[in-house]
Amino acid sequence: MILESLLPLAYLTSAVCFIVGLKMMSSPRTAVRGNLIGAVGMALAIGAACFDRGVASHALIAGSLAIGAVIGWILAVRVQMTGMPQMVALLNGLGGAASTLVAWSDLLRGSSHPVDTLIAVGTTGLIGTVTFWGSLVAYAKLEELKGFREPFSLPGQQVINAMLVIACCGLTGVLASTHETSVQISCYIGIVVLSTVLGVFLVNPIGGADMPVVISLMNSYSGLAGAATGFVIDNNGLIISGSLVGASGVILTRIMCKAMNRSLFNVLFGVMGGGKAGGPTDAIYATVRSTSAEDVASILDGAQRVVVVPGYGMAVAQAQHAVRDLAKLLEAKGTTVEYAIHPVAGRMPGHMNVLLAEADIAYDKLKEMDEINPTLETVDVAIVLGANDVVNPLAKTDPNSPIAGMPIIEVDKCRTVVVIKRSLSPGFAKIPNPLFAAPNALLLYADAQKALLDIVKAIKELG
Amino acid sequence: MKRPLSALPTLRKTALPLLLVAGWLAVAAVVAAHPGHDAPDGDAGRRAAKVSSPADSSKPSVPSISKEDGGGISAKPSRAAVLIGSVTVFVLAVFVGFEIINKVPPTLHTPLMSGSNAISGITVVGAILASGSGRWDAAALLGAVAVVLANINVVGGFLVTHRMLLMFKKR
Known part of the structure; x- marks a missing residue:
């Protein structure tokens, strides 16, 4: 007792x-x-x-x-460090599913629930199920499974989603106002089915570049589902822990949205205007100069300060260890090597930092965008490694661009920009990048990892 | 420069909806605790302590026994008091969350996410309570599945966070 x-x-x-x-x-x-x-x-x-x-x-x-x-x-x-976004998406989903099942079980158990508990049961069912299915779709997108590669939305998607939410609220109302266990169970199953559809509809229209926002949002939802479960079983421990996580997800979501200069509503319901604003691609890329690993090696050899700008391409190519090798070599020659991390580089908040930490790169060399931008004029060489939209100067110059107003890492101010990229294919925003054709830019067409290894080899040969 | 976002705008944007929700829940709780305006005398207080009814005003007369009703002399708090307490805890915890999460540097955002994700596995407590009745019925089965799922979340989340943080600590 x-x-x-x-x-x-x-x-x-x-x-x-x-x-x-x-x-x-x-x-x-x-x-x-x-x-x-x-x-x-x-x-x-x-x-x-x-x-x-x-x-x-x-x-x-x-x-x-x-x-x-x-x-x-x-x-x-x-799990590999490159697979971390998928892992977090999956874990988010499992937490949501567990909350849904707990509320269901609680409903089966007793017939004498007070109204507020029943409302909490319905809410848990809604949030938990949306978290589960939304996270699974996010997982499928991150794994690039068939059928999920392209964003897909129905006409009038926002209206459909709004109606699904209203229907779930209505069912929660019915659930709370009856004392027939069978009716309550039917309502709950109805809520679970509708929020399954809602979870899929919410995440399916969202493209790869917006994944950091989605994962943050699902993180928040999984916490809120836990808090709602706390209201179901009258447990303050669950309420506190769940709302901590909910708050954490909200803050990360806001940081991600801010880093893309878009509102959450725009990310969830807006479609990125593809390709219209950029102008004809061939004309923009007419003056692109390509280069070789040997040339890059000799440029780096004389550099005082080098900044690496990693993007999702670095994760795909598993190039973080090659980056470390190059950096060690340059630092041994007395060159300063830093890393400029855009908040939405990669597929989840902090994705690049984890990969670089895995490769033993000290965290104090990883600079935030706001910190490094004012100093980029003094940088001799910037190496853009599998990043595209986050260094696109159109964000500053073209008010009609889909990425207009998005803060970027201003590598165009550096003396030389080396872009390592397999082809000139556009980034997620589907717009061309005038940086590649800038007078101070050189393109090295190669896989990121192979290119870096070649550069390291060439520098060693230079002595 | 260290923090891209100050706490204030987040708080300002989030506080209003939160307060609205809290207020609404509090009203619902009060309504739930006072079933019908016809209760004329001091008995209402005692009834309110034991009985709650739907907040839905169209059905004010259907009472339901609250969870705390253990019988005997009722020294336990009313349902409304419990609910208001829970809502208070919820709102305050959200603000605590905003304050501490805002201090996490961007370089640790991925471990923060997987770590807070593990914490959201706290729903495992609810799952244990749901599965542990001792009866072998559907409710216990659902609870057991929930325990499995939530514990994957807990163990996987804390462990993967630990792996990541060790990489940051090396330097």
């Missing part, structure tokens, strides 16, 4: 662990310990739940926990 009354305190303690853990994420030095504190908090919460008076079948729970732990362990150990 005494133990029973201590349980809420255990949940509170675990929530405090999460807050302290997240706070320690504010520096790479303390972040590892922060994460461990969060894990301890979770273990505490799971332990407390097992001591709950209503819990009788410990074998079933231990078995389920073990299965989940083994699968989670395997996933976490095997």
Whole structure:
């Protein structure tokens, strides 16, 4: 009995662990310990739940926990750093699905739920299911599975989505105003089915470049689903933890939107105007100069300050280790090498930082866009590695461009820009990039990793 | 320069909808705790403590027994008080979240995301409570599946975050 009354305190303690853990994420030095504190908090919460008076079948729970732990362990150990966006999308979805099932189970269990609990049940069903299916579609897009490569939307998609939300709210109303368990269950299944459709419809029209926004948003939803579950089972621990995650996702979503100069509404419902604003591609690319690895090597050999601008292409080519090799070589010669990271480079917030950290590149050399832009005039060579739209000067010069107003890394101010790219194909915004034809730009047509290895070889030959 | 976003605009843009939701829930709770205006005397207080009815005004007379009703002398808080407490906790926690997450540098945004994702696996607590009744029925089965899914989220999330953060720590 005494133990029973201590349980809420255990949940509170675990929530405090999460807050302290997240706070320690504010520096790479303390972040590892922060994460461990969060894990301890979770273990505490799971332990407390097992001591709950209503819990009788410990074998079933231990078995389920073990299965989940083994699968989670395997996933976490095997995933490549380049596959991190997919991994996070998948985990987001599983959390959402779990919340949906908990609310469903709670509904099956009792017939005497108060109204607010029933409203929470409906809300959990909506958010949880949208998180699950939205995340699965995001996963499919990130894996570039067939059928998900191209953004797809129905005519009047916004109206359809709005009607689906309204229908779910209506079903929640019915669910909350009846006491027939069978009606409640039917309503809940209806909510799950409609939000399945909604989850797919919400994410399917969104293209690859907007994936950082989608993942952040799903992260937020998975937290909110947890908080809603907390309202279902009257548990403040769940409410606190869920809303922390919800807030975290909202902040990341806002940072991503800001970095693209687009509103969340525009990302979710707007279609990027493809190709119209850029003008004829051939005319723009008439003056492109191509170069060879040997030439780049001799340019780099005399450089004082080099900046690497990585993009999704670096992740695809797994070129982060080759970047490190090149940087080590140049630094040994006394050259300063830094990295300019655009907030939306890659497929999720911080994607490039993780890849470069994997290759042993110190995090203090990774510069944020706002920090490095004012100093780019003093840079001798900028190496654009698989990035495109985030260095496109049209964002500043052409007010009709789809990326107009988007903050970019202003590599056009550097003395020489080396663009390593397999072809002149456009980026996600589907517009040409005048940077490639600029007088100070050189194009090296090659796979990012192979190009870097060739450059390293050529520099070594130079001595 | 370190932070691309100050807390203030986020708070300002988010505070209003949040307060509206909180206010709405509070009103719903109060309505739920006072079923019908016909309850004339002091008995209403005691009834409110034990009974709640739909916020939907078209059906004010259908009562339902609240979760806390354990029988006996009712010293437990009313349903409305519990709900308002929960909403308070929710709103405050969101603000705490904004404050601490804003201090996370962009270089750690991916680990932040996978780490906070693991925290959202807290729903595993609900799953354990749902599956643990001791009866072998559909509800317990759904709960058990939820435990599996949520624990994949928890273990996978914390572990993958740990892997990533170790790479940052090396220097």
